Amino acid sequence: KTILIATANPGKAAEYRNIFEEKGLEVKTLADLPEKYDINENGTSFEENALIKANTLMNALDLPVLADDSGLIVDALNGAPGIHSARYAGDHDDAANNQKLLQNLAGLPFEKRTARFHCTIVVVRKNHEPLSVSSEVSGHILTKAQGSDGFGYDPLFYYTPLKKSFAELTMAEKNQVSHRGLAVAKLAQVFDDWWND
Ligand code: ITT
Numbered sequence: 001k002t003i004l005i006a007t008a009n010p011g012k013a014a015e016y017r018n019i020f021e022e023k024g025l026e027v028k029t030l031a032d033l034p035e036k037y038d039i040n041e042n043g044t045s046f047e048e049n050a051l052i053k054a055n056t057l058m059n060a061l062d063l064p065v066l067a068d069d070s071g072l073i074v075d076a077l078n079g080a081p082g083i084h085s086a087r088y089a090g091d092h093d094d095a096a097n098n099q100k101l102l103q104n105l106a107g108l109p110f111e112k113r114t115a116r117f118h119c120t121i122v123v124v125r126k127n128h129e130p131l132s133v134s135s136e137v138s139g140h141i142l143t144k145a146q147g148s149d150g151f152g153y154d155p156l157f158y159y160t161p162l163k164k165s166f167a168e169l170t171m172a173e174k175n176q177v178s179h180r181g182l183a184v185a186k187l188a189q190v191f192d193d194w195w196n197d
Contacts, residue, residue: 002026006039006053006067009086011151012180016068018171019184030057046071046083046120047132054124064125070179072153074101074115074141076108082118085152094152098145101156105141113141117157119179121187123194131194135182139166150174 003025005016013029020027030037039056043049046069054067071085081088081097089096105113120134137159145155147167154166159177166174175181 002028004057004061004063004065005029006057006065009151012068012070014151015171015175015178015180016066016184019175019181033061035060041069044083046118046134047122049083050120050122050132051124051130054122054130058124058126062126064123066121066123068119068121068180068183070117070119072101072115072117072157073136074105074113076112076114077104080104098153098156101141101153102143105143110140113143115139115141115157117153117179119183121180121183123187123191128194128197131187131190133183133186133190135179135186137177137179137182 003020007013008030017027037060039053041049041052043052050067050069054065058065071082073079073082086092089100116136116138118136123131140158142156142158146165147155150167157166159166
């Protein structure tokens with residue numbers, strides 16, 4: 001069985017592959033499709049943007065589709081970058097995004113650098129209500145990058161219980177505790193009922 005994920009982000013794709021292949025499912029993403037799809041992610045919430053991605057692909061291919069909209073919510077920045085996390089510094093450039101985040105938090109002490117990652121997953125199929133789950137994980141924003149695994153803001157996201165940044169965890173370790181890993185665990189609890197409905 002193959003699951004189609006409406007993502008062009010290789011970091012996300014790798015994490016979903018890690019999670020779903022363990023369950024015996026093969027993951028395909030936008031990178032595996034012969035055509036390019038123009039997805040206009042202009043929603044005002046994680047859920048809206050996830051639905052736009054999933055529906056665009058479902059309508060084009062006539063298949064059930066999963067989409068993930070996620071981001072980093074920083075308390076001292078009134079929730080920024082939030083739904084704009086991928087393009088915080090303009091283009092989708094992880095290094096520039098991280099640099100901008102560090103600049104905007106310059107001088108702020110550790111205890112005021114609280115943040116959380118958010119992940120909303122939606123699954124759609126024709127003539128059914130979409131299924132939607134969300135999860136978050138709390139942490140602190142470091143003052144300089146730590147670790148080289150993961151993607152996006154992982155080198156700046158300090159996960160206090162493990163005393164490591166997300167970029168210092170293996171993918172399996174990150175999936176145990178991350179916003180995405182927790183959202184997939186929630187999805188697993190409700191998916192079968194929805195699918196068989
Ligand atoms: P797709 O829309 O193609 O899935 P995207 O990267 O544009 O890819 P989003 O719009 O959901 O996806 O933006 C998510 C951004 O939030 C992502 O680019 C990272 O900057 C950040 N992000 C989300 N999850 C993350 C994680 O686990 N680790 C680090 N950064 C993460």
